[in-house]
Amino acid sequence: MPAISIAKAPQPASTNPAQIRNFCIIAHIDHGKSTLADRMLQITEVVEARLMRAQYLDRMDIERERGITIKSQAVRLPWKSGIDGQEYILNMIDTPGHVDFTYEVSRSLAACEGAVLLVDCAQGIEAQTLANLYLAMENNLTIIPVLNKIDLPNAQPDKFAAELAGLIGCKVEEVLRVSGKTGDGVAELLDQIVAQIPAPVGDPEAPARALIFDSVYDAYRGVVTYVRVVDGHLSPREQIQMFSTGVKHEALEIGVISPEPLPSKGLGVGEVGYLITGVKDVRQSRVGDTITNYARPTKEALGGYKDPKPMVFSGLFPLDGADFPVLRDALEKLQLNDAALVYEPESSAALGFGFRCGFLGLLHMEIVRERLEREAKLNLISTAPNVVYRVTMEDGKEIIVTNPSEFPEGKVNNVKEPIVKSTILAPSEFIGTIMELCQERRGVMLGMDYISEDRVEIRYTLPLAEIVFDFFDQLKSRTRGYASLDYEEMGDEEGNLVKVDILLQGEAVDAFSAIVHRDKAYSYGVMMTGKLRELIPRQQFEVPIQAAIGSRIIARESIRAIRKDVLAKCYGGDISRKRKLLEKQKEGKKRMKMVGRVEVPQEAFVAALATDADIEKIKAARKLEN
Amino acid sequence: MFSYYVHIPYCVRRCGYCDFNTYTPSELQDGATLEIVSADYIDAVLRELETTPTDEVSTIFFGGGTPSLIPPKDLGRVLTAIRNRNGITEDCEITLEANPDSVTQEKLDGYIAAGFNRISFGMQSNKEHVLKVLDRTHNPENVRKAVDMARVAGFPSISVDLIYGAPGESLSDWASTVKEALSLDIDHISAYALIVEEGTKLAAQIKRGELTMPDDDLMADMYLLVDQQCLQKGLKWYELSNWSKPGHQCRHNISYWKSKNWWGLGPGAHSHIDQKRFWNVKHPNAYKERVFAGQSPIKDSEILTDEQKKAEYIMLAIRMPQGVRKAALTVAQFERTMEYITSGHVIELPDAIALTPKGRLIADRLTQAMLG
Numbered sequence: 001m002p003a004i005s006i007a008k009a010p011q012p013a014s015t016n017p018a019q020i021r022n023f024c025i026i027a028h029i030d031h032g033k034s035t036l037a038d039r040m041l042q043i044t045e046v047v048e049a050r051l052m053r054a055q056y057l058d059r060m061d062i063e064r065e066r067g068i069t070i071k072s073q074a075v076r077l078p079w080k081s082g083i084d085g086q087e088y089i090l091n092m093i094d095t096p097g098h099v100d101f102t103y104e105v106s107r108s109l110a111a112c113e114g115a116v117l118l119v120d121c122a123q124g125i126e127a128q129t130l131a132n133l134y135l136a137m138e139n140n141l142t143i144i145p146v147l148n149k150i151d152l153p154n155a156q157p158d159k160f161a162a163e164l165a166g167l168i169g170c171k172v173e174e175v176l177r178v179s180g181k182t183g184d185g186v187a188e189l190l191d192q193i194v195a196q197i198p199a200p201v202g203d204p205e206a207p208a209r210a211l212i213f214d215s216v217y218d219a220y221r222g223v224v225t226y227v228r229v230v231d232g233h234l235s236p237r238e239q240i241q242m243f244s245t246g247v248k249h250e251a252l253e254i255g256v257i258s259p260e261p262l263p264s265k266g267l268g269v270g271e272v273g274y275l276i277t278g279v280k281d282v283r284q285s286r287v288g289d290t291i292t293n294y295a296r297p298t299k300e301a302l303g304g305y306k307d308p309k310p311m312v313f314s315g316l317f318p319l320d321g322a323d324f325p326v327l328r329d330a331l332e333k334l335q336l337n338d339a340a341l342v343y344e345p346e347s348s349a350a351l352g353f354g355f356r357c358g359f360l361g362l363l364h365m366e367i368v369r370e371r372l373e374r375e376a377k378l379n380l381i382s383t384a385p386n387v388v389y390r391v392t393m394e395d396g397k398e399i400i401v402t403n404p405s406e407f408p409e410g411k412v413n414n415v416k417e418p419i420v421k422s423t424i425l426a427p428s429e430f431i432g433t434i435m436e437l438c439q440e441r442r443g444v445m446l447g448m449d450y451i452s453e454d455r456v457e458i459r460y461t462l463p464l465a466e467i468v469f470d471f472f473d474q475l476k477s478r479t480r481g482y483a484s485l486d487y488e489e490m491g492d493e494e495g496n497l498v499k500v501d502i503l504l505q506g507e508a509v510d511a512f513s514a515i516v517h518r519d520k521a522y523s524y525g526v527m528m529t530g531k532l533r534e535l536i537p538r539q540q541f542e543v544p545i546q547a548a549i550g551s552r553i554i555a556r557e558s559i560r561a562i563r564k565d566v567l568a569k570c571y572g573g574d575i576s577r578k579r580k581l582l583e584k585q586k587e588g589k590k591r592m593k594m595v596g597r598v599e600v601p602q603e604a605f606v607a608a609l610a611t612d613a614d615i616e617k618i619k620a621a622r623k624l625e626n
Numbered sequence: 627m628f629s630y631y632v633h634i635p636y637c638v639r640r641c642g643y644c645d646f647n648t649y650t651p652s653e654l655q656d657g658a659t660l661e662i663v664s665a666d667y668i669d670a671v672l673r674e675l676e677t678t679p680t681d682e683v684s685t686i687f688f689g690g691g692t693p694s695l696i697p698p699k700d701l702g703r704v705l706t707a708i709r710n711r712n713g714i715t716e717d718c719e720i721t722l723e724a725n726p727d728s729v730t731q732e733k734l735d736g737y738i739a740a741g742f743n744r745i746s747f748g749m750q751s752n753k754e755h756v757l758k759v760l761d762r763t764h765n766p767e768n769v770r771k772a773v774d775m776a777r778v779a780g781f782p783s784i785s786v787d788l789i790y791g792a793p794g795e796s797l798s799d800w801a802s803t804v805k806e807a808l809s810l811d812i813d814h815i816s817a818y819a820l821i822v823e824e825g826t827k828l829a830a831q832i833k834r835g836e837l838t839m840p841d842d843d844l845m846a847d848m849y850l851l852v853d854q855q856c857l858q859k860g861l862k863w864y865e866l867s868n869w870s871k872p873g874h875q876c877r878h879n880i881s882y883w884k885s886k887n888w889w890g891l892g893p894g895a896h897s898h899i900d901q902k903r904f905w906n907v908k909h910p911n912a913y914k915e916r917v918f919a920g921q922s923p924i925k926d927s928e929i930l931t932d933e934q935k936k937a938e939y940i941m942l943a944i945r946m947p948q949g950v951r952k953a954a955l956t957v958a959q960f961e962r963t964m965e966y967i968t969s970g971h972v973i974e975l976p977d978a979i980a981l982t983p984k985g986r987l988i989a990d991r992l993t994q995a996m997l998g
Contacts, residue, residue, distance in 0.1 A: 540969055540988060562842070562988060564845050564849070565988040566986065568821065568866065568867045569867065570942070572882050572888065575882065575938060576896070576903055578941060582994060583937075585994055586994070586997065586998075
C-alpha cells in the first residue's frame with residue numbers, strides 16, 4: 001500500500017528536503033486536471049473516501065460551475081514510492097489555466113522543480129498549455145508528459161504521445177498514460193514524479209526566503225498566503241517582512257494544506273504551505289513577492305516579482321442607479337481577493353454612475369463581472385472593453401487613455417496601442433481561415449510550424465485591441481472550436497487610430513464611443529448606427545443617428561418619427577384599464593434615459609453594448625421566464 | 627344626468643379578433659339554443675336594476691355581444707322598467723347595437739315601438755377578404771339593406787362601426803370601405819384601429835405567423851383617410867374614433883368621456899358613480915346566480931384618488947376636440963406639451979389645448995408625456 005497515514009508521514013518543518021517533490025500540473029481547462037487531482041487525493045488517502053467530492057480543490061462555486069480554477073492551491077501528499085519503497089512528501093501546486101493569469105502561472109511554476117504536462121488524448125495540446133509548457137521549460141522544470149482520458153472511446157494516445165514527445169524532446173514511450181476518471185496509471189505517475197523530479201535545494205541556515213505564489217482572502221481568517229520556502233525557515237509567532245514593501249507582519253499561523261488547512265510548527269527548505277498574518281487585503285501580500293525574517297532579513301529577493309498590470313478596461317454600471325453604493329462595496333470586497341483588479345469611479349451621461357475597471361484580460365473581466373452579479377445580486381451593464389492607449393499630442397504631451405471618452409480633442413501626433421505576440425494551435429485544415437482572420441485583425445505573421453502531421457502552430461503579432469474585441473469568439477466559431485489561442489505582451493506600437501463617436505440628434509453618447517483603426521471606423525459606425533436604429537423606439541420627432549470622427553460624419557441612419565401611439569377604443573370598461581396602463585408606463589419611464597430630447601430605454605443601451613454571447617445569455621434568460 | 631349601459635353577453639358565434647365579454651349558446655351550455663340560455667337573462671337584468679340609483683335617465687345603450695339577437699319585446703321590458711322606475715328625459719337617447727345579419731324589417735319596427743331611437747350597425751368592412759380575416763359572418767351587402775330597413779322603421783340616428791388595419795387590408799381596401807359607408811348617408815361613424823387582444827384566435831394566428839399586422843404608418847394613413855372623407859361628407863370628429871353629423875354625436879359615449887355617472891347592467895359591465903368605478907362578475911351564469919340569490923353582482927370596485935381623477939380627465943378630454951382645459955393642467959404638465967405644439971401635434975386654444983389630426987394619432991404618448 002503506497003499511501004502513508006498523515007500522522008506517520010514526515011512532518012512539516014522537519015522534513016528532509018531530499019524527501020520533498022514539488023510539482024504542478026499544466027493542463028488546458030477541460031483536459032481533466034481537477035479529476036486527476038481528485039484521484040491523487042484519494043490514492044494518497046489524504047481525503048477519506050466518504051468525504052470525497054468531485055473537483056475537491058476548486059472551492060468557489062464559480063470555479064466548479066465553469067470548470068476552471070482561478071486560484072491555485074498547494075496540497076501536501078504523503079507517498080511511499082512503489083520504486084524504492086521510501087517515503088516522500090509531494091506538494092501539488094495547482095495552476096490557473098488561462099492566458100489572463102500567465103503571471104500567476106509563472107509564479108506557481110517558480111515554486112516547483114517539475115511539472116506534469118497533462119493533455120487530453122482525444123484533443124491534443126492547446127495553445128495556452130503549450131505557452132505554459134514553454135514557460136516551464138524556460139524555468140528549467142522537469143517535464144513529465146502525461147496523456148489523460150485514455151478511457152475515452154475517441155482517444156488517440158499514439159498520435160498525441162508522438163506530438164508531446166516531439167514538443168519536449170522525449171521518447172514516445174516515456175509519455176505516461178492515465179485516466180483521472182478511473183484512476184488508471186495514477187500511482188505510476190506519482191512514482192515517476194518521485195523518480196524524475198529533483199528534490200528542492202536550499203540553505204537551511206540562510207536568512208529565510210519564501211516565494212509567495214498565491215494569496216487568497218478568506219472572510220474568517222483574512223488573507224491566506226501560499227508560499228514555497230527556498231532558504232531558511234519560517235516559524236509561527238515570528239515577525240516576517242514583505243521584501244517589496246518592507247512591511248512587517250506577524251506570522252499568526254503557518255501550516256500545510258492536506259487538503260484542509262493543518263497548522264504546523266513551521267516550514268523548512270523546499271516546503272510548501274500557507275501563512276496567515278491577519279492582513280485583510282491581498283494587495284499587502286502580493287504574488288511573486290519574497291517573504292523574509294524581520295529580525296534577520298535576506299539581502300536578495302527571489303527574482304521575477306512584477307506588479308499586476310491591467311490590460312483591458314471596461315466601464316461597469318448598475319442597471320438600477322440606486323445600486324451604485326452596492327457596486328462600490330462589492331468591488332471593494334472583491335479587491336481584497338484580487339490584487340489585479342483596479343477601478344475608479346466613472347460617470348456616464350448615458351449610463352449614470354459606475355466604475356472604470358481594469359482587468360488582466362477578458363476572462364478576468366468576465367469572472368469579475370459574474371462574481372459581482374452573483375455575490376452582490378447586481379444587474380450590470382458593461383461598456384465594450386478597450387485597451388490602454390498612449391496618445392502623444394503635437395506639443396509632445398503624452399496622455400494615457402483607458403476610456404474612449406478621454407481621447408483628446410486637439411492635435412494628435414500619434415497613438416500607440418499594446419501589441420501581443422499570439423500563438424494559435426489548430427488542425428492544419430484551418431490554416432487559411434486563421435490567416436484570413438488574423439489579416440482582418442491587422443495581424444503580422446511571424447511564422448508557422450507543424451507540431452504533428454496535421455496540427456500547426458501559427459504565430460502572429462496582433463494589436464491587443466483586436467483580440468479584446470471578439471477575436472477569440474471568431475477564432476472558435478471559424479475553426480469549429482478546434483483552434484486555441486495564447487498571447488503575451490510585446491509592448492506598444494503606433495497605430496492609425498481614431499475615436500468614433502455615436503451621436504443621437506447631434507449629441508454624442510459617451511457609452512458608444514470607441515477607439516478603432518481608421519480603416520474600421522466606417523464599419524463600426526455603420527454597425528452601431530444600424531443597431532441603434534433597431535433598438536431605439538420611435539419618438540414624436542425624427543432622430544438622426546450619426547457616427548463621426550471629430551466633426552466629420554462617416555455614417556448616418558435615422559429613426560422616423562412615430563405616427564401612431566393611441567388606443568382607438570376607450571369606452572366604459574376601457575377607462576380603468578387604460579389608466580392603469582398609463583400608471584404602469586409611468587413606472588417604465590423611470591428606466592428611460594434621456595439623451596438630449598431622445599428617450600432611450602435602458603434595454604437599448606444594454607443590447608447595443610452586448611456581445612453576441614451576452615445576447616445569447618439574455619435570450620436564454622427570457623426563455624426561462626416564458 | 628344619468629345613463630344605463632345594458633350588456634347583452636350573447637353572440638351566434640365569436641369573431642376571431644373579439645375579446646369582449648360575450649358567449650355563444652354552446653359555450654354556455656352544450657347543445658343549447660340562444661332562447662334557452664337567454665331565457666331568464668332579462669329577469670336577471672331587471673333584478674340588478676332594482677339595486678341602482680333612481681335618477682332620471684338621459685341615455686341608455688344596449689351593447690354586447692349582439693343585442694339585436696334579443697327580441698324587441700324582451701329589450702322593451704328593460705326600457706319599460708327604467709321608464710317606470712327612474713323616468714327618462716324627453717330627449718333620452720336609446721341606442722341598440724345591431725348585427726346587419728340579425729335584423730329584419732319587422733324586428734326593427736319592434737325596436738322602434740319599444741322606444742329605441744338610435745341604431746349602430748357593425749359593418750367593419752365591405753371587403754370580403756377583410757371580413758374573413760376578422761372572422762365576421764355577414765354579407766357586406768346586408769349592411770345597405772339593414773340601413774335601409776332601419777330608415778324605413780324610423781330610426782332618427784343611424785351609425786355604422788368600421789374596423790381598419792386588419793391583416794392584408796390595403797389603403798385602397800380601406801378607402802373603398804369608407805366610401806361605401808359614407809354612401810349610405812348615415813349620421814355617425816365609429817372607426818377603430820384593429821387591436822390584437824391576447825387570447826384571441828387572431829392573436830394566435832399572428833403569433834404563428836399565418837397573418838401579419840400592417841405597420842403603424844399604414845394605420846396612421848388609414849386614420850387620416852377616414853377623418854378626411856368624413857369631413858367632406860359633413861361628419862366631424864367629436865372623439866378620436868367617432869365622427870357625426872351635427873346633433874348626432876352619441877351622447878351616451880360622451881358621458882363616458884366626460885366621466886358622468888352611469889350604471890352598467892349585466893355580467894362584466896362597468897359602472898361609474900361619482901368617484902367610484904366598479905364592475906360586475908364576468909360570467910353570465912355567475913352573474914345570474916348572484917342576482918337571483920339576492921346578492922350584489924359587483925365583483926370589485928375602486929375609489930379614484932384626486933390624482934387618478936385628474937389623470938383620467940386628461941386622458942379622456944384630450945380625445946375630444948374641446949381638448950384639455952389649461953386650468954386643469956399644472957405648470958409642468960403644460961410645459962411638457964410645448965414641444966408637441968412646436969412639432970404640430972397639439973394646438974393651443976384660448977383656454978385649452980387640443981390635438982391636430984396627426985396629434986390624435988399619438989394621443990396616448992402625449993397623455994403620458996403630460997402626466998410626466
